[in-house]
Amino acid sequence: MSHTTPDPSKRTARRTLDSRLRGVCLRRSEQRLESGSRAPTTAGRVARPAEEVRILSGDSTDIRLSVAGNPSQNNAGEHNLPGGEVFTAPVIDSVEGQALFDKPVHRDGRAVTDARLQFEDGEVTDYAVTKNESLLGEIIATDAGVRRLCEIGIGMTRDIDRFSYNMLFDEKIGDTVHMALGRAYEDAVDPDNKHNQSAVHVDMVVDMSENSFIVVDDETIQRDGRFVFDRVDNNA
Template sequence: MENELLKLSNTIVNYSVKVKEGERVLIITNGIESKFLIKALIRDIVKVKGIPFVRIVDNEINALLMELTNSKRIDELAKHKKEEVDNFDVFISIRYTENEYEGKHINTSIRKEIGEKTSKSDDIRINKRKWVLLNYPSLIDAYKIGMPYDEYKNYAIKSMNFDYSSMEQDIKPLKELMQKTNKVRIVSPNTDISFSIKNMNIVPCCGTSNIPDGEIYTAPVKNSVNGKITYNTPSPYQGNVYRNVSLIFKDGKIIKATCDGDNEALNAIFDTDSGSRYVGEFSLGLNPMITKPMGDILYDEKIIGSIHFTPGKCYDDADNGNDSSIHWDMVLIQNKEFGGGEIYFDDVLIRKDGKFVLEDLKHLNYNLK
């Protein structure tokens, strides 16, 4: 496993963020369990003459700070985040799941104020700096999907070490097809939704911002979304986990949102601001090493045969004009064992039950049976 982690470190430093001489690199983690990887990252950064810094945070302490905060402290937090993005060139974030319900009790208005006041710094970090995010495998992650920890850790690290340079070549025909596409239709159990991606930029993701990676995203034309979508994987957000989230759209806007649980809390998220009931991202998951939900959006959104359709802020490189302080990736898996489904581009069937059916795209099915 140490060799796999050394390989991962090399991939992050020399491929994902391509650290250059003199660049200031901030490694942020909430889990000291990733210490071996952090030490490897420090060595690899120094090898290329970068300047590494490390910040270790604690989720319980952060939750307490948020619980006891006020507007003055949030202003100071926003100032600190602005200084941080001004002072660093590269951000490597290593998350470690301890308790996904930590902070569940924090008032929605506090989260909203923090989101609004720190959004400009977040925009700079995401769109103007080099960054990569990974979730280090934890005991809780293994427990959630019913695997022994060592087996799960091996599975997770292997999915991170996928050959992204090969994927970058494999994905080109799909990108070209999406660039020519106007109308997209997605059909699955309790799902029939249509929208346009005409003239929208298409962005392949092959190990440069997320680890693991493997998706291709764009955004729908903002007011073009109509129909219903039901997500068949759990959707964690702000300390809650929402199941079987179902959204109905009219002219781009979510007009009804339900789930198997707290519908009031669900709708409060979509009432965060004027952009939170519109969609900022449409993406196809392509990582063949990830075949089932892991309860971690960084993995689940890459599941081969899946899509995610994301209420909230769009990315600058696939800009449909939607601005919001939320960006909530929610996943629909269309593989046969999850109920199946179809994707149509301009009324032509592109993918059925998670498998691409066009000859030019069948190589992207990888290990799907």
């Protein structure tokens, strides 16, 4: 059996990129916290209470879900670093539709590419990938809870301008939405709603930069990666 020796230059480049991105995001998170505001204006508007969310991207992603009662959290650096996302949890059994996660999902040294998931009554009923289908199958077989979405989040950080394949950074990128299978965060679930339990929490990213919409309670709040109220404010 042949063995491939890892390229040390690639490891160094990866560490350099992670370090640069972490520095940029740490500075932005510190600025937000020092300003005395938990949220930039845009994030504050996005995090308002809502009933239903719909995510559309091209012909491949059309997801509807209820978030009724569940609080939206604006992570400006308090939850993890770097900050830069607004997230909440779907109501269990409410997720319907299909999604193409067009950014790789890295896990255990392997990458799932172009994962397509179909949801009915809140659960994954079918899936396909272009690479490493067995890995996605292993993830979905972990337990019953991992077949449900436990998080939906909107990336808010435009200081990150490229994918690093480090999910702590990648899920925060502006022009993206991320959804996660598995264990829900307690602060994103109302005490009166059921809390999805699982041994894992697996984030996956959808590129929202083209032919994409985020609709909240029948109101379009984002189009092609730009928030509608940002467009209005900039043209005022």
